[in-house]
Structures are given as structure tokens and as C-alpha cells.
Amino acid sequence: MSAIAFPAPDLSIIRRRPEILAGLAALVPAEALITAEDELRPYESDALTAFRKMPLAVVLPSTTEEVAAVLKFCSQAGVPVVPRGAGTSLVGGSTPQEDAVVIGVAKMSRILDIDYANRTARVQAGVTNLAITGAVQAEGFFYAPDPSSQLACSIGGNIAMNSGGAHCLKYGVTTNNILGLKLVLLNGDVVEIGGDHLDMPGFDMLGLLIGSEGQLGIVTEATVRILRSAEGARPVLFGFPKPELAGEAVAAIIGAGIIPVAMEYMDKMAIAICEDFAKAGYPMDAEALLIIEVEGSEQEMDDQLVRIIEIAKRHGVTTVRESKSAMETAAIWKGRKSAFGATGKIADYICMDGTIPTGQLPYVLKRIDELVTHYGLRVANVFHAGDGNLHPLVLYDISDPVERQKAEDCGLDILRLCVEVGGCLTGEHGVGVEKRDLMTVQFNKADLDQQMRVRAVFDPAWLLNPAKVFPLEGRIAA
Amino acid sequence: MTLFTPTSEAEAAQLVADLALTGKPVTIQGGATRAGFGRPIQTEATISTKAISGITLHEPAELVIAARGGTTVAEIEAVLAAKNQMLPFEPMDHRALFGTSGEPTIGGVVAGNHSGPRRIQAGACRDSLIGVRLVNGRGEAIKSGGRVMKNVTGLDLAKLVTGSWGTLGLLTEVTFKVLPRPERSLTLLIKNLDDARAAAALSAALGSPFEPTAAAHLPAGLSRPVARTILRLEGFSVSLEYRIAQLRALLAGYGEIIVLEGEDSSGLWRGIRDVEFLAAPEDAAIWRISTAPTRAPGMVAGIAAAVPRARWFYDWGGGLVWLAVPPGGDAAATTVRAAVATAGGHATLVRGPREVRASIDVFQPLGALAAVTGGIKTSFDPGRIFEPGRMYAGV
Numbered sequence: 089m090s091a092i093a094f095p096a097p098d099l100s101i102i103r104r105r106p107e108i109l110a111g112l113a114a115l116v117p118a119e120a121l122i123t124a125e126d127e128l129r130p131y132e133s134d135a136l137t138a139f140r141k142m143p144l145a146v147v148l149p150s151t152t153e154e155v156a157a158v159l160k161f162c163s164q165a166g167v168p169v170v171p172r173g174a175g176t177s178l179v180g181g182s183t184p185q186e187d188a189v190v191i192g193v194a195k196m197s198r199i200l201d202i203d204y205a206n207r208t209a210r211v212q213a214g215v216t217n218l219a220i221t222g223a224v225q226a227e228g229f230f231y232a233p234d235p236s237s238q239l240a241c242s243i244g245g246n247i248a249m250n251s252g253g254a255h256c257l258k259y260g261v262t263t264n265n266i267l268g269l270k271l272v273l274l275n276g277d278v279v280e281i282g283g284d285h286l287d288m289p290g291f292d293m294l295g296l297l298i299g300s301e302g303q304l305g306i307v308t309e310a311t312v313r314i315l316r317s318a319e320g321a322r323p324v325l326f327g328f329p330k331p332e333l334a335g336e337a338v339a340a341i342i343g344a345g346i347i348p349v350a351m352e353y354m355d356k357m358a359i360a361i362c363e364d365f366a367k368a369g370y371p372m373d374a375e376a377l378l379i380i381e382v383e384g385s386e387q388e389m390d391d392q393l394v395r396i397i398e399i400a401k402r403h404g405v406t407t408v409r410e411s412k413s414a415m416e417t418a419a420i421w422k423g424r425k426s427a428f429g430a431t432g433k434i435a436d437y438i439c440m441d442g443t444i445p446t447g448q449l450p451y452v453l454k455r456i457d458e459l460v461t462h463y464g465l466r467v468a469n470v471f472h473a474g475d476g477n478l479h480p481l482v483l484y485d486i487s488d489p490v491e492r493q494k495a496e497d498c499g500l501d502i503l504r505l506c507v508e509v510g511g512c513l514t515g516e517h518g519v520g521v522e523k524r525d526l527m528t529v530q531f532n533k534a535d536l537d538q539q540m541r542v543r544a545v546f547d548p549a550w551l552l553n554p555a556k557v558f559p560l561e562g563r564i565a566a
Numbered sequence: 567m568t569l570f571t572p573t574s575e576a577e578a579a580q581l582v583a584d585l586a587l588t589g590k591p592v593t594i595q596g597g598a599t600r601a602g603f604g605r606p607i608q609t610e611a612t613i614s615t616k617a618i619s620g621i622t623l624h625e626p627a628e629l630v631i632a633a634r635g636g637t638t639v640a641e642i643e644a645v646l647a648a649k650n651q652m653l654p655f656e657p658m659d660h661r662a663l664f665g666t667s668g669e670p671t672i673g674g675v676v677a678g679n680h681s682g683p684r685r686i687q688a689g690a691c692r693d694s695l696i697g698v699r700l701v702n703g704r705g706e707a708i709k710s711g712g713r714v715m716k717n718v719t720g721l722d723l724a725k726l727v728t729g730s731w732g733t734l735g736l737l738t739e740v741t742f743k744v745l746p747r748p749e750r751s752l753t754l755l756i757k758n759l760d761d762a763r764a765a766a767a768l769s770a771a772l773g774s775p776f777e778p779t780a781a782a783h784l785p786a787g788l789s790r791p792v793a794r795t796i797l798r799l800e801g802f803s804v805s806l807e808y809r810i811a812q813l814r815a816l817l818a819g820y821g822e823i824i825v826l827e828g829e830d831s832s833g834l835w836r837g838i839r840d841v842e843f844l845a846a847p848e849d850a851a852i853w854r855i856s857t858a859p860t861r862a863p864g865m866v867a868g869i870a871a872a873v874p875r876a877r878w879f880y881d882w883g884g885g886l887v888w889l890a891v892p893p894g895g896d897a898a899a900t901t902v903r904a905a906v907a908t909a910g911g912h913a914t915l916v917r918g919p920r921e922v923r924a925s926i927d928v929f930q931p932l933g934a935l936a937a938v939t940g941g942i943k944t945s946f947d948p949g950r951i952f953e954p955g956r957m958y959a960g961v
Contacts (some may be wrong), residue, residue, distance in 0.1 A: 205769045206858045206885075228775070250718045261716065263725070264693045279934045283855045286885055287679065287690055289912035289930030290939055290957070291734075295692055295725020299718045319775045339627040343745030345650060374936075387804045443714040446628050474630075477716040515716035523719075530719055534706040538946065539721040545941035557720065 091496065092521055094555045097186040101167055105144055107274035108167055112189065114149045115157040119354055120195070120335035122146040131172070131190055135237075136180040139521055143170065148192045152270060152278055152308040155191060158175050159306060160276025162189055168551045169274075173245025174216065176237040178428075179520030181249060183303055185555055191306060192434050193244045194543035199223045200309065201368045208284045210269060210311045213244030215250075220312060229314040232259035235516070242391065247307050250299030254424065255381075257474035258349040259315070263298040268311035271297060271304075284311050292450065296542070301518055302553040304546040307485040318383035321349065323420045325394060325398050327374030327407030331355060334376040335449040337403040341380075341396055342446075344375055348396065350381040351474040355453075358431075358468040358481070366423030366429035369416070371407040378473060379424055427470045428481070436486040436501040439466075439479055442506030444517035446476040455505055456480055463498040465491070478506065479514035503531055527559055540564045567610060573617040575634075575699060576706050582736065582951070583705025585611060590956045594732040596671030600678065604731060604956045606920050606926050610722040615673050618738055621645055623713060627671070630920045632697070632741035635673030642672055646744055654745045655691045656682030656835075662845045663917055665853060673737040679729030682839035683780035683798065686882050688745065688771065692728040697741035700734075702725060703947025707738065715743045729944075732953040733961055734946040748779075748800035753825040753831035754813060756795045758821055761785060761863035764795040767820040767886040768857055771797050772883045774816055776809040780835055781883040788843050788879055795820070800833060838881050844890040850877075851897035851918040852890050857911030859884030865909035873898045893919050899926040906930070919937060929957050 101108070102318055106530035109123050113407055123145050132140045133259075144167070149155045162169050194328050196212035199220065201208070204227055211220055217238040220231040234253035235241055241251070247269070252261040259265070268282035281297065282288040297304055305374050326333040338351055354362065354377045355368070363370040370377055378400075382392040382530055397408055411417040423430075431437050453469065459483065460467040471478040484495035503513050503523065507530050513523045527536060540558055548565045570592075572578040576670050586800060591609040595601075596616075623632035626649040635889040646652055649700065657675040661667065674680075676698070682742055685923055689741035696860055697711035710723035727734045736847035771778050780798035781859070784790070794859040798811065814823050837843055844852055857865060862884050869889065870876045876898070878889040896917045906913045912930035915923060932939050936958075943950065943961045955961070 136739055190823075193691060203858070203860075204773060205766075205860045207773060208858070229773075250722070252716055252718075255625065256716065260693060261718075263722065264689050273938075279938075281935070283910050284858045285911040286882060287681075287692075287729075287856055288683065289914070290932050290935060291942055292679070292692055292725045292728055293935065293938070295722050295728070296942075299722050316775050325930070342746075343627050344631060346751065347746065384805065385808055387808055388802075391802060391804045398683060443716045445625065445630070445714060447625055449868050465657065472716070475716045476714055511711070511714050512712050512717040512719045514719050515714070516718055518718055519720065527720065530712075531709070535708045535710070536720075538706070538708045539710075541945035542721055542726070544941060545938060545945055 092525060093560060094185055095560060100354060101187040102144070108165060109145055111161050111165065111519060112145060112158060113420045115161055116147055116149055120148045120150065120154070123150070127420050131184060134175040134177040134180060134182045135177055136183065136520065136522060139180050141184045141186055143188050143190045146190040148195045150195050152272060154270045155306055156276040156278055158191055159274055160273050163274045163551060166549070167550070168554050171248065171306050173242030173248065174240050176241040176245065177249065177520060179522040180515045181518050181520040181556065183521055183555070184260065185465050188454050193242065193306070193308065196308060200394050203284065204229065207314050208311050209314050210309060211243055212309055213307050216243050216463065217241050217243055217246055224314050229318050230311055230317050231314055232265050233262050236428065240280045243310055247298050247310060249518035252477065254350045254352055254472060256352060257472070258347055260439065263295060265313045266294060266298060266310055267313060268390060269294060269297060269307050270309035272306045274305060274552060281313070295519070301557050302518065303543055303557060304552065319385045320389060321381055321383045322389050323379050323381040323411050323417055323419070324347050325407065325409040325420065326378040326380060327371035328376045328378070328405060329374065329406050331376040331453050332450040333404045334378050337378065337405065339446060340399045340403060343475070344395065344399060346392060346395055348380045348474070349383045350379065352379040353377070353469070353471050353473040354467040358427055358470045360418050361434060361468055362423040365383050365433070366419055366428050368419040368423035370423060374407060379420060389455050401545050424470070431468055431483070435483040437481040437483050439481050440499050440502050441477070441479060441514045441517040442503050442511055443475065443477045444506050444509050444511035446473070448509040449476070452505060452509060456502055458566060459498055459501050463494040465495060465498055470557060476511065479481055489561070500526060521556055524557055525559050533562070537564060567612065569612050569614060571614045571829055572616045575618065575701065576619060577737055578613065578738060579705050579707045581613065581703045582701050582703065586703060586705055586949045586951055589951065590773060591951050592952060594736050596674035597638065597668035599666040599668050599670045600664060600674060601666065602664050603678070604923070606924050607953065607955045613736060615671060615736065622739060623741070626651060629744050630741065631744055632739060633672050634739050635671065636738040637672050638669040639672055639675060650747045651744045652747050654684060654688035654694050655818055656684045656839055657691065658682050659840045662840045662842045665848055672740055676728050676737055676740050676944055677708050677730065677732050677961060683782060683835050686781060687777065687779045692725045692905060693740045695724050695728055695740060696743050698724040698727060698737060699737045699739035701738060703949055703951055709740065713741050731956050733943060733957055735952065750803045750806055751798065751800045752806060753826040753834060754797045754799065754810065755826055756790050756817065756821045759793055759795045759820060761866060763820065764793065765859055765863050767795055767817055768883045770816060771813060774813065776812050783840050783880040783884060784843065785879060788877060794865065795955060796834060799900060831897060839878070840886050844877060844888055849893050850890040851893045851922065852888065852916045853913055854916045855887040855902070855906055855911060855913040857885055857887070857906065857909045861909045862887055865905045868904050869898070869901055872901045893922065897922045897924050932958060
């Protein structure tokens with residue numbers, strides 16, 4: 089993806105760096121402003137480490153007022169801004185640029201209010217995803233969206249990307265679980281969107297803001313829905329001798345009116361990588377593995393599992409193994425959620441995130457296999473089977489430029505395939521830098537122009553996270 | 567008054583492009599069952615979506631259905647029912663409230679983000695909607711989202727246009743994720759609770775692991791002399807027996823639990839969904855207020871103290887208040903707006919005399935979001951030809 093261009097840095101801004109730093113220094117405490125090269129280094133990329141750019145400065149505000157002051161200053165000075173949560177984006181959502189100021193919300197990490205009776209919590213944008221659940225689990229509650237990076241990723245970043253997770257088949261993604269936002273607009277105005285009630289009046293700006301990848305403003309607070317946890321949850325491993333049998337079993341389970349809380353798929357390569365890492369007891373002889381989780385009382389889980397196992401048997405399942413303890417459950421999920429990290433230990437990889445209609449699964453798996461073979465590469469497939477959100481991990485060697493180029497081309501071909509069969513480029517990671525230039529595969533000019541016109545209402549001069557989401561060609565400002 | 571009935575998206579796009587040249591405002595009409603909603607506006611032209619109709623995709627195993635904007639809700643629900651599926655959000659039917667007869671269309675449902683009792687558990691219309699096609703005010707056919715249920719590619723314009731009442735565009739196709747119909751559905755009823763106790767009972771149930779899919783309170787005197795606090799449980803039969811027992815224990819302090827099933831149960835929820843309990847007298851003004859459930863009874867008590875003959879009930883675990891008031895004066899707008907400002911949330915005058923709707927804010931005032939709202943309107947419809955002023959003056 090080294091081929092993806094950034095806008096040329098504005099040298100006039102870089103020349104003004106001293107006065108810009110002085111201006112920022114007047115707005116925030118000294119410890120909130122990072123300007124030294126060695127201290128800027130950790131901010132030069134996010135989890136998409138193929139892209140590294142040194143920003144002009146990093147600001148880490150502690151309050152909404154500070155965010156507002158910095159945004160107002162940057163907009164008046166014509167300086168681009170790159171918002172940042174915890175820096176875990178897999179698509180370069182917070183990759184800086186040389187002429188931009190990074191505004192990171194990581195210091196704003198307080199839980200402000202928990203309202204169990206109304207099942208909401210008000211939190212600052214820098215709080216981690218898992219910390220919200222951590223704050224309410226003693227009372228039996230949780231925050232539902234659970235991206236694999238949930239230990240580190242911030243709710244602000246989740247909002248920017250509309251993050252999903254393994255359990256969204258039942259509980260939805262970020263946009264289905266947020267009731268209110270405090271948003272700082274580019275001019276420094278602070279607006280409240282929604283609140284602690286259901287649905288917002290007027291146009292659905294919550295829906296617009298969530299997933300807008302830091303291009304419409306910076307969120308500093310959110311009111312999230314918290315849900316009461318089920319009495320119990322039990323993941324069960326189903327090993328299949330053929331990938332298509334696993335795919336058919338998923339369709340049959342849904343067809344029988346059963347919506348398990350999670351249905352995760354791994355292929356043989358992913359099974360081997362994750363088992364080696366997590367020792368979760370995954371069936372090493374299976375060509376495909378489904379992790380299906382059911383919830384409820386013991387009796388309810390038993391009842392659901394009888395139905396699911398019966399269907400799996402009809403589709404040739406060879407291994408069925410229920411978690412028998414909390415430790416086993418933790419290991420099963422650790423393996424799945426560590427899939428990217430564990431893969432990173434054996435090879436470099438490119439992680440794709442397209443979604444496909446689940447009926448296309450057998451065809452798409454076959455085509456991915458052919459594409460990867462064509463490029464002479466290997467792939468590990470993990471995905472959310474219930475909703476068709478694929479994560480093929482294309483393995484390569486980053487020190488080999490030819491192989492790296494092949495891996496990038498292969499990844500792009502896989503995403504084109506997803507769109508071709510009726511799906512989309514990204515199910516939960518976002519567009520960022522990585523898929524920016526593929527947007528024209530999924531959208532035509534009128535579609536993209538409408539999006540950009542809406543964007544322009546918030547940022548006509550393209551100062552907010554400008555290198556992302558929309559192809560550099562054909563941009564419109566108003 | 568000219569009525570246009572385009573038969574395809576392409577025809578609709580050409581028509582809108584032509585109208586945009588003349589700058590003539592248009593009303594968009596589906597089944598016209600909600601014609602009395604919003605600020606009264608007069609347009610020279612109406613575009614009917616009636617002929618842009620038909621189900622375009624139904625993949626039961628993928629839990630997805632797509633239909634053109636003018637397709638009737640009845641047709642979609644019948645097709646889903648045949649595969650034992652349903653729209654998760656229980657779209658409200660406004661015919662009882664408005665005394666209208668036509669057939670509600672799916673485009674109209676999306677335009678109003680109409681969601682019923684299951685909204686608390688399965689989300690609103692906007693949460694089930696995964697894709698739209700629409701014609702914007704430039705006469706361009708555009709899409710957002712698609713047919714897969716996890717999709718974060720680009721700005722989510724599908725949600726933005728949901729609930730925009732046709733002011734941003736003419737919906738030509740909408741795509742939803744759907745759910746299997748539950749094997750069994752039943753209602754738990756507790757009698758004689760006052761509003762505050764009812765809110766506490768509903769909150770306890772919704773904060774339990776037993777997942778009610780609807781929770782409402784009908785105060786005394788609303789079609790029955792006694793107050794009824796109700797919870798709906800849906801799922802597999804074995805599971806429901808267990809949950810009934812658990813909820814009986816959890817709610818023991820609130821009174822005896824009676825189990826209703828069949829039409830006794832489903833009829834009750836249909837009545838709540840469609841606000842049948844407040845439909846008569848037909849001249850009463852009807853407000854719809856969304857707030858935090860625990861603050862709703864206090865807010866309502868304040869309104870009731872100031873407005874004689876107010877009647878109301880609660881849906882969405884207590885957070886959605888349907889309020890009927892006498893239609894005179896400003897239809898209690900000043901009182902309602904002040905009460906909502908204190909409690910937090912938003913209020914809409916769903917039904918009211920034309921002259922009242924012309925003189926007060928029908929939708930919740932936008933406050934600090936007015937400028938951005940105007941900008942978004944311009945971005946879709948620069949000539950302001952779609953339903954100008956239906957929601958807000960100038961939008």
C-alpha cells in the first residue's frame with residue numbers, strides 16, 4: 089500500500105511551524121503539547137504501520153474546552169488536523185501527515201456517569217472500549233460492541249470507525265449502541281447530539297457522525313447504551329471437513345430461526361496459527377472451524393445447542409466441543425481475538441475487511457484461494473460468519489518488495505471481489521488511507537459527490553483528516 | 567396541483583431534475599396515510615411513489631430484504647411472514663391516529679423512522695436499514711449502504727435520510743436486515759401500578775437478563791379502569807417458561823403477574839404501536855415525547871398538572887410518552903416544550919389542528935444544530951424543492 093499517495097505537504101504550513109507551536113502552547117498546558125522529534129515518534133503511525141509520517145505536533149487535551157480551542161486555532165490558521173484515539177486503526181485512520189497537528193483524546197479517559205436504571209453511561213472519548221464494560225460489570229452490565237482490540241482501542245475511535253466485533257450479530261455495531269455525542273466542530277463550537285434518550289430529533293446526525301472517520305469534527309464525550317449481561321455464555325467449537333459445509337451450516341442455523349450471539353469462522357491456516365498462540369483446543373484436523381456462542385441460563389443454552397448441534401450434524405460436522413469452564417471460554421475467545429496478533433508473529437500480513445452476502449461464501453472462499461495462489465502467497469481466513477464480514481489475512485514478507493507489492497495487489501483484488509458479489513469494501517475497520525482509492529469501485533461519482541457535499545458542511549476546506557476516505561482526485565469542497 | 571407518478575427510479579430522477587430547473591416545490595407521497603403529519607405546506611406538485619414498487623431482493627438465509635420505495639408495508643410483511651421472518655422494528659401504522667385509509671409504504675416508514683415497541687430491544691427503523699437508493703434534489707440517483715449488514719464504507723447517508731421526512735430526497739429503494747419470527751410471544755401483565763412504580767418495574771425488568779422485547783405502561787382509565795404495566799417476552803417456548811418464572815420472582819414486589827397470550831397479547835402491542843388508545847376523540851392533539859424512562863413520570867405529572875384532560879401512556883420501557891391534549895390554544899406546546907427542556911429529550915406534535923401546526927414548532931427545535939441542518943439540506947437539495955418547511959422553516 090506504499091503506492092497510496094498522500095496529499096503533498098503544504099510547505100507554507102511547515103515553514104510556519106514555530107508560530108503554530110507557539111499558538112498551540114498558549115492554548116494547552118505544556119505537558120499536553122508534544123513537539124520533540126523523539127516524543128513524536130510513537131505518533132507517526134497507527135496500527136497500519138506501513139505508513140509513517142511525522143506530524144507538526146501532537147496535542148493531548150484533557151478537556152472539551154481544550155479540544156475546542158485547538159480546533160478553532162487550527163481552522164483559523166488553515167492547519168490540517170488528524171484526530172486520534174488510541175492509535176489502533178488497521179486502515180490508517182489516524183496516520184498523521186507532515187503539515188498536520190494530531191489531536192489525541194487519550195487523556196480524556198474518564199467514565200463520567202453511569203445510570204443503571206436507564207441503562208446508559210456517559211464517558212469521555214479516550215476511555216477504552218473494555219473499560220466501559222469494566223466499569224459496569226460488577227452490576228452485571230456490559231457495553232456490547234467488542235472489537236478485537238477492545239483492551240486498547242478508545243470509544244472515540246470506535247465512534248469514528250463505527251467499530252463492530254464478534255458479537256454484533258445479536259447486539260449490533262457502535263452506531264446501534266450510542267445515544268448521544270458531544271462534538272467539537274472545526275470552528276470550535278461545541279454541540280450536543282442526541283442525549284440519554286432514544287432517537288434524536290431532526291436529521292440523524294448520530295448516524296452521520298458515527299463512522300465519519302474524524303472528518304466532521306472531534307467527539308469528546310459519548311452516551312452509550314449499557315446492557316444487562318446474559319446469565320451465561322458458552323462458546324462451542326464445530327470442526328468441519330470442508331469450508332463450504334461450515335458455510336451451509338451457518339445458513340441453516342439462521343434459517344431455523346436461531347440467532348446465536350456470535351458465529352465465527354476460521355480456516356485451517358487460521359486454526360493452526362491461533363491454536364499455537366492460545367492453546368484453546370481448536371480441532372487441528374478440521375478444514376474449517378466455527379465458534380458459535382449461545383447465551384442464557386444453563387437450560388436455555390442447552391436447548392439452543394441441541395438445535396444447533398443437530399443442524400451441524402446434518403452438515404457433516406466432525407468435531408463438537410463445548411466450553412466446560414470459564415477458563416476454556418476465555419481461551420477460545422483469546423484464540424479468536426488474537427488472530428491478527430498471532431498471525432503477525434509468524435509472518436507479515438495484510439488484513440482485509442470486506443463484507444459479502446453470506447450466500448456467496450463458498451464462491452468467495454474459492455476465489456480468494458485462487459487469487460492467493462495466483463500471486464504465490466498464503467492466506468489465513470477468519471471472519472464473522474453470521475454477517476459475512478471477512479478478514480482474509482494475506483501473508484507475505486515485508487522485506488521482499490516484490491512480495492509486498494503482490495500482497496497489496498492481492499488484497500485489493502479480494503476487496504474488488506467483495507464488491508462484485510454485492511458486498512462492500514469494509515465491514516468494521518473503516519476506509520482510512522488503505523481503501524481510499526478503491527471507493528470508486530463501490531460508489532459512482534454521484535454517490536461520492538453527495539457524501540463529499542455533506543462532508544463539506546462540516547469542513548469545506550478539507551482540514552479534518554484530509555488524506556483519508558475520499559480519493560484525492562475529484563474532491564469537492566461545497 | 568399536478569400529480570406525477572414516475573414508474574422507475576430513472577423516471578423519478580429525470581422528473582426531479584426538470585422540477586429543480588423550475589424550482590417548484592414538491593410533496594412526496596407514498597400511501598398518504600400520514601398526510602397530516604408535520605408543518606402544513608402547500609406545493610404545486612406531488613410525486614407519488616406508488617408506481618416505484620416491488621420487492622427487489624429477499625434472501626431469507628441472509629436475513630435481508632430490499633424493496634422499492636412505494637412498496638406497501640403489507641406486501642413486505644406478507645413476504646417475510648411466508649418465510650417466518652419479520653421487520654425487527656415493528657413499524658407504526660398511523661391510520662388509526664389520522665383516520666386515513668390508504669396503504670402505508672415502506673418509503674414512508676423510512677422517511678419518518680417509524681419504529682414500534684420492539685425499538686428498545688431490536689433498534690429503530692434506522693438500525694435495521696442497511697441500504698438506500700434515493701433521488702436527491704439535483705435529480706441524481708444515489709446510493710448509500712448496500713445489502714450486507716456490516717458496512718462502514720463511506721458516510722452513512724442511509725441513516726441521515728431516515729426520519730428526514732422527504733426533505734432530503736425521494737427514496738426509491740430501501741434494504742433491511744430482518745429477523746426470524748419468534749416461536750412464541752406472550753405478555754406479562756401487572757395491574758394497578760402508578761406511573762412511577764410502573765417505570766421502576768419496567769426498569770427492573772429491562773435491567774434483567776431476561777430480555778423483554780417490549781415494555782409499556784397504560785395508566786388507569788385508558789380503555790380500562792385499571793392501570794396495566796406490561797412486558798413482552800419472545801423466543802423459544804422452553805426459554806419463555808423459564809423467563810416467566812424468573813421475572814415473577816424479580817417483580818414480586820410489584821404485584822401479581824398475569825400471562826396473556828394470543829390475540830390478548832398481540833392486540834395489546836398493536837394498540838400500543840399504533841396509539842389506538844389515544845385515537846379518540848379524533849380532535850385531540852397528540853404529542854410524542856422521547857426521554858429517559860426514569861424521568862418520564864415526573865415530566866408527565868408536571869404536564870398533567872398544567873393541562874386539564876391530558877391522557878397518556880408509556881412505551882419503550884417508559885421512555886416514549888404518547889400524550890393526548892385538548893387541541894385548543896397552542897395544543898399545550900408551551901407546557902410540553904418547557905417540560906421536555908427540563909427532563910431532556912424531544913417532543914413532536916404528531917397530530918394537531920392545521921392552524922396549530924402552522925404556528926408552533928411541530929418537531930423539536932434544533933437549537934445549536936440549526937446551521938448544520940440547513941447545510942445538510944442544501945447539500946442534498948440546493949433548490950429546496952423537496953417538502954420545504956415540512957420539518958423546519960427553511961429546511
